[in-house]
Amino acid sequence: MPARIPNAGLSRRDLLKRTGGLAALAAFTAACGGNTGRPSSSGGGGGSKVTLSQWYHQYGEAGTKEAALKYAKAYTDSNVAVTWVPGDYGAKLASGLLSSNGPDVFESQLNVAMVKSGQVVPLDDILGDAKADFNPNDLKTNTVDGKLYGIKMIDDPQVFYYRKSMFSKAGIKPPETIDDLIAAAKTLTTDKVKGIFIGNDGGNICGGPALWSSGGQYLTDDNKPDFNNARAAQAFSKLHQFFADKSVLLGAPADWWDPGAFVQGLAAIQWTGLWAMPAIQKALGDDFGVFAYPKLDAQGKQALPSGGWTQFVSAKSANIDAAKKFVKWLWVDNAEDQEDWNLNYGFHIPPRKSLAAKATKLQTGAAAEVVKLNQDFGVVDRPAWTPKMATGFTDLLNNVIRKGADPTGELAKLDKTVNTELARLFG
Structure with a gap:
């Protein structure tokens, strides 16, 4: 289990929201933190480094x-x-970002x-x-009103893994539509093996992909x-x-x-992340394949979430220019360390297209x-999709x-929640 998921009660994407975007929302009301552990700064006076x-x-x-x-030790300008x-x-x-004693540079996910x-x-x-070398989705998820606020550090896509041997024995091909996947899961289910595993809650993690496969989005x-339409309702019923x-x-x-x-061998198909591939490969060798969440129908499209972590510079920093310079050095210019960070400790895709290639x-x-x-x-989070909206979406899925x-009725409830939140955010 990757430690990028600290709470088993939430989906990975909800979790990323709550450990990132929720921090921003909480900061509206949270009290200032005490000792955040930030070291004192020299302020750069007398030629010393900040x-x-x-x-x-x-x-x-x-x-x-x-x-x-x-990486920090290798940087020489600060x-x-x-x-x-x-x-x-x-x-x-959330507390740190309210205070001048918080971080200069930090990782999270952007929320409006x-x-x-x-x-x-x-x-x-x-x-x-x-x-031009960054995955366009990684720019999109970190942009508000035409301005880029974060530099993506890793891409964490999620897909279906399937056992090739089980598919071959049952005469099943990788599914092209969700109905194909439903039929495959039913065929592959025996008294010893379930056809599919999409989380212990029964499939909440696939709520976003189901929506996207219908052609909709948050x-x-x-x-x-x-x-809030008939195609989305059909996708969730699947x-x-x-x-x-x-x-x-x-x-x-x-x-x-x-x-x-x-x-x-508890399930023939499982939804999980790219990060799990080394363990799967070690255990199963070549007896597995991957596919995206299948399209709803001929008018739909395949889909998968592309999560990850992003680097930001705090507006409270006393050394914003120095902080931006460091972020540029590490996450824009320093290709060697970007590849090292993504592939030598876990298994992730570098956001730079040239590095991934x-x-x-x-x-x-x-x-x-x-x-x-x-x-x-790949589909990324919308910065305006707030934790309250995400909670309403989880309620719908449950x-x-x-x-x-x-x-249909659940979508109407969610629509009301989302519109109320949008009115709060954008007037």
Whole structure:
């Protein structure tokens, strides 16, 4: 299980929201934190270097902390003090961003509230010609009102993994539509193996992909709801079908982000992230393949979420220019360390297209297929999609998938919640 997921009760994408975007929302009301652990700065007087504080959440992938310290030590224009934040990173970041004793540079995910409350500064000026080399989705998810506020550090796409041998024995091909996937899961289900594992809650993690596969999205480019329609309702009803068919695995020893259920043969198909591929490959060799969430129908499209972490500069920093210069050095110019960070401790895609294209570990087999799927069908978070909206969406999925509620009525409730939030954010 990757430590980029600190709470098993949330989906990975919800979790990223709550450890990143939620920090910005909480900052509207949270009290200022006390000692955040930030070192004092020399302020640059007398020709001495400033000291920048860089915050990371506590990764569990071996070597990540040592790598972060190595990068900081290698930077010569400023002193960089790395703070490795254990526990509830989102809450601690929320307090830190309110205070001048918080981080100069930090990782999170962008939420429009971070911009409206003046917590982050635009970073357009540090990209230069490198902008064209970044995955367009990684720019899109970090842009508000035409300004770029964060530099993506890693891309974490999610896909379906399937056992080739089980598919071959059953005479099944990788599904092209969601109905194909429903039929495959039902066929592959036996008294010993379930056809599919999409999380112990029955499939909430696939709510976003289901919507996107119908052609819908959370919000349009001009921040209008784009889900309250018959096609989205149909897409969510398909998720209920796995539960109704009893082809979905429930109560696995570990949740969807851990490949244990798949490699132990508890399910023939599992939804999880690229980060799980090394463990799957070690256990199964070549007996697996990957595919994106299938399209709803001929009018739909394949889809997969492309999450990850992003680097920001705090507007409260006393050394904004120095902080921006460091971010440029590490996450724009320093290709060697970017590849090191993505592929030598975990298994992720570098946001720089040129790095993804040449990274040896991503050039062949299923890894190369995930890179292509991410480029063609990856969908990123909308900065205006708030935690309250995400909670409403989770409520919809719980009611539809497990309880068999009418998706049309649930979508109407969500539409009301989202429009109320949008009115709060944008007047």
